[in-house]
Amino acid sequence: MTRYVDGVTIRLLRNGDTATVAALFDRLGDRSRAQRFAMAKPRLTEADLAALARVDGDHHVLVAFLDGDPRPAAMAQLVRDGATAEVAFAVADEYQGRGLGSILSRELAADARAAGIRELRATVSGENPRAVSLISRSLASGRSRRVRTSWVGGVRELVVPLDAPAP
Numbered sequence: 001m002t003r004y005v006d007g008v009t010i011r012l013l014r015n016g017d018t019a020t021v022a023a024l025f026d027r028l029g030d031r032s033r034a035q036r037f038a039m040a041k042p043r044l045t046e047a048d049l050a051a052l053a054r055v056d057g058d059h060h061v062l063v064a065f066l067d068g069d070p071r072p073a074a075m076a077q078l079v080r081d082g083a084t085a086e087v088a089f090a091v092a093d094e095y096q097g098r099g100l101g102s103i104l105s106r107e108l109a110a111d112a113r114a115a116g117i118r119e120l121r122a123t124v125s126g127e128n129p130r131a132v133s134l135i136s137r138s139l140a141s142g143r144s145r146r147v148r149t150s151w152v153g154g155v156r157e158l159v160v161p162l163d164a165p166a167p
């Protein structure tokens with residue numbers, strides 16, 4: 001189902017659509033790639049592509065497009081494990097800092113809530129204030145005090161509790 005939110009078109013990734021995953025990766029610089037994957041990631045392997053393009057009952061991926069640009073502008077990924085899910089985000093370098101990640105994170109959180117997920121986890125490596133703000137505020141629906149943070153080395157694990165959807 002396609003959604004339109006604040007001028008952004010958001011689609012579900014089709015299972016196996018590695019071309020879209022690769023097209024967004026091409027729009028990330030070295031720093032963004034390292035931030036997204038918590039390690040240097042100069043290129044995606046076939047196994048990476050297959051994993052990132054997997055969509056099924058436990059793998060949910062949103063892709064954002066902006067008017068006048070046929071290439072993907074951002075992606076949000078969720079991998080479910082019971083009532084918990086690991087999430088990750090990537091916005092094309094040229095569109096970062098304009099609210100796109102926040103829009104996608106709110107949509108992803110709404111989808112997670114509707115699917116019965118009660119907790120989201122995200123990994124943020126090194127200094128990444130945009131990612132921390134996005135997870136603490138947009139993903140957490142403005143309830144940053146409920147977000148739990150733990151550190152392992154230079155990597156931060158953020159845990160966001162989700163409310164049940166309104167009946």
Ligand SMILES: CC(C)(COP(=O)(O)OP(=O)(O)OC[C@H]1O[C@@H](n2cnc3c(N)ncnc32)[C@H](O)[C@@H]1OP(=O)(O)O)[C@@H](O)C(=O)NCCC(=O)NCCS
Nearest residue numbers: 032035089090091096097098099100101102129130131133
């Ligand atoms: C992290 C990322 C997804 C955020 O998406 P974005 O579209 O760039 O971010 P937004 O414009 O929605 O802003 C998110 C928050 O960062 C804040 N922000 C924006 N630019 C900032 C900057 N230069 N410094 C500090 N904070 C900044 C925004 O105010 C917003 O916070 P708020 O909700 O408290 O107002 C995106 O920058 C990205 O893809 N980075 C590389 C990959 C990555 O780090 N992935 C995260 C791993 S989970």
